[in-house]
Amino acid sequence: MTGPALAPRRMSPLVSATCQRLIATTPPDVAGQIREILGRLQGPLQLAVAGRIKSGKSTVVNGLIGRRVSPTDIRECTRMVTRFQYGTVDRVEVRKLDGTTLTLPYDDDGVIPADLGCEPHEVAVVDAYLTYEMLRHVTIIDTPGLASLDAQSVGRTQGMLGETGGVSALDGVDEQSQIAVSSAEAVLYVLTQSVRADDAEALNAFRRASSGQTSSPINALAILNKADQVTADEPMKAAIELAREHSHTLRHAVSQVLPLVGLVAESTGTGYFSEADAQTLRAVATLDDVTRQMMFMSTDLFTRPEIGVDPDARERLLVKLDLYGIRVAVDAIIADGQISTGELRTILESASGYPKLRAIIDGVFSVRADDIKSAVALSALDSLAAKCAPGPRDLIYDALEELYQHPEAQQLRLLEAATLVTSGKVDLPDDMFDEVRNLVTGTNPGEMLGTPGASSDELITAALEGAGRWRSFATFGSNPTQARIAHIIHRSYFLIWQQLRAPNTGGAIS
Numbered sequence: 104m105t106g107p108a109l110a111p112r113r114m115s116p117l118v119s120a121t122c123q124r125l126i127a128t129t130p131p132d133v134a135g136q137i138r139e140i141l142g143r144l145q146g147p148l149q150l151a152v153a154g155r156i157k158s159g160k161s162t163v164v165n166g167l168i169g170r171r172v173s174p175t176d177i178r179e180c181t182r183m184v185t186r187f188q189y190g191t192v193d194r195v196e197v198r199k200l201d202g203t204t205l206t207l208p209y210d211d212d213g214v215i216p217a218d219l220g221c222e223p224h225e226v227a228v229v230d231a232y233l234t235y236e237m238l239r240h241v242t243i244i245d246t247p248g249l250a251s252l253d254a255q256s257v258g259r260t261q262g263m264l265g266e267t268g269g270v271s272a273l274d275g276v277d278e279q280s281q282i283a284v285s286s287a288e289a290v291l292y293v294l295t296q297s298v299r300a301d302d303a304e305a306l307n308a309f310r311r312a313s314s315g316q317t318s319s320p321i322n323a324l325a326i327l328n329k330a331d332q333v334t335a336d337e338p339m340k341a342a343i344e345l346a347r348e349h350s351h352t353l354r355h356a357v358s359q360v361l362p363l364v365g366l367v368a369e370s371t372g373t374g375y376f377s378e379a380d381a382q383t384l385r386a387v388a389t390l391d392d393v394t395r396q397m398m399f400m401s402t403d404l405f406t407r408p409e410i411g412v413d414p415d416a417r418e419r420l421l422v423k424l425d426l427y428g429i430r431v432a433v434d435a436i437i438a439d440g441q442i443s444t445g446e447l448r449t450i451l452e453s454a455s456g457y458p459k460l461r462a463i464i465d466g467v468f469s470v471r472a473d474d475i476k477s478a479v480a481l482s483a484l485d486s487l488a489a490k491c492a493p494g495p496r497d498l499i500y501d502a503l504e505e506l507y508q509h510p511e512a513q514q515l516r517l518l519e520a521a522t523l524v525t526s527g528k529v530d531l532p533d534d535m536f537d538e539v540r541n542l543v544t545g546t547n548p549g550e551m552l553g554t555p556g557a558s559s560d561e562l563i564t565a566a567l568e569g570a571g572r573w574r575s576f577a578t579f580g581s582n583p584t585q586a587r588i589a590h591i592i593h594r595s596y597f598l599i600w601q602q603l604r605a606p607n608t609g610g611a612i613s
């Protein structure tokens with residue numbers, strides 16, 4: 104069990120009201136910019152999918168959308184930033200750098216056409232509209248990959264990682280991708296199995312390129328894709344272990360690293376895996392043990408012409424599931440000869456690691472979307488104020504100050520504190536770091552208190568103990584910056600304790 108839910112804590116109505124008041128009181132040019140900030144606050148969450156070339160970004164995008172709309176290929180494929188968003192008519196709008204727009208239909212397979220009617224270097228961004236409900240809440244942004252850094256010199260790599268990397272910090276990051284990631288509100292990094300040095304560097308380069316919000320583990324998640332290619336008897340098990348290690352190594356960059364077989368997730372989630380494919384799998388399952396074991400040794404052996412199952416159909420299976428997915432499905436058929444195609448699809452989907460990713464995107468990002476968007480809006484207001492003449496500047500600063508006085512702004516303070524801690528700007532011991540991260544990334548009290556599955560009484564005790572621990576740390580164990588953070592964390596634990604004790608009042612005992 105996850106314990107009782109806490110009262111919703113949406114910040115955006117408060118931030119919207121502040122924007123609206125400011126629009127009414129500031130000069131037209133400033134008001135116009137605040138209107139844009141407000142529009143964005145009220146729009147869907149912008150989730151960018153980023154990573155090295157060929158890491159499987161477009162495959163993951165298709166899996167998330169539930170339709171094969173973004174082209175994927177074994178060769179370099181995605182050349183421009185593509186924003187998949189909700190629209191009442193399915194269409195592709197190619198926005199060119201010269202300010203003109205070309206409108207195209209999807210191709211016969213429902214994929215973005217390969218020919219966009221102009222040269223790739225003329226395109227600023229592609230807006231792909233789909234009448235998919237899920238896109239009402241989130242815009243998914245596919246990006247061209249970061250070029251491989253393998254051949255580049257160590258000196259250059261160090262330049263990328265160095266604090267004074269300057270322009271070189273952005274080398275290798277496609278300019279449009281960089282803009283897309285830096286303006287997104289959440290980022291999904293697609294890493295490949297070994298998280299080679301250049302994967303981590305890619306992630307760092309994107310983080311450095313992005314301002315403020317996108318560089319925090321609060322709104323960034325990573326996938327360890329192609330988990331099927333981890334060399335081990337049970338690749339997924341090994342990938343789970345690897346992902347756990349990487350979650351720790353990359354803890355200042357992403358909230359967690361999840362293993363995924365993107366290809367299998369895409370094929371099962373988009374209907375690409377068909378009844379005919381299931382029949383081919385059933386035919387493979389009837390072959391004798393020796394032949395089957397030989398086939399699973401490599402893709403070449405799997406497609407040997409003399410085997411008595413249609414070679415083209417076997418080729419299609421490889422494209423859709425690769426050997427790992429085929430083996431999972433064939434094992435399931437051998438274990439249960441009556442298994443239906445629907446059941447096979449479910450087994451494959453769960454073996455791909457997709458359900459966990461989906462749950463996190465739906466749960467965590469959507470629960471946090473309001474916080475993330477509110478924080479982005481406030482930081483945009485703050486930057487706007489800094490550029491304004493004294494009159495409007497003071498109006499904005501006063502409004503922000505007033506907003507922070509509001510009791511509900513505790514959630515924003517927590518988010519700010521957690522961003523400082525999780526991104527490594529304020530140092531805390533590992534266990535306290537984890538506590539802060541759980542508090543912001545958890546979707547229920549059990550996860551927030553780091554005690555999933557605890558009973559209500561245990562949760563109440565955990566919240567109270569947490570509050571006490573952080574109060575003592577604020578008073579005795581910390582330096583001034585840590586103390587400021589500790590007070591905020593203490594208050595959050597205290598509020599959770601209040602809400603858990605009096606759930607019906609929404610915690611409004613003050």
Ligand SMILES: Nc1nc2c(ncn2[C@@H]2O[C@H](COP(=O)(O)OP(=O)(O)OP(=O)(O)O)[C@@H](O)[C@H]2O)c(=O)[nH]1
Binds near residue numbers: 177179180
């Ligand atoms: N075996 C295996 N292959 C995968 C997986 N995910 C993606 N692929 C394959 O990897 C290749 C590259 O996938 P894409 O989705 O085009 O990769 P991308 O990152 O979008 O590539 P660019 O847009 O060129 O940067 C395709 O052939 C995919 O089918 C996976 O989990 N396992």
Ligand SMILES: [Mg+2]
Binds near residue numbers: 160161162246
């Ligand atoms: Mg791609």
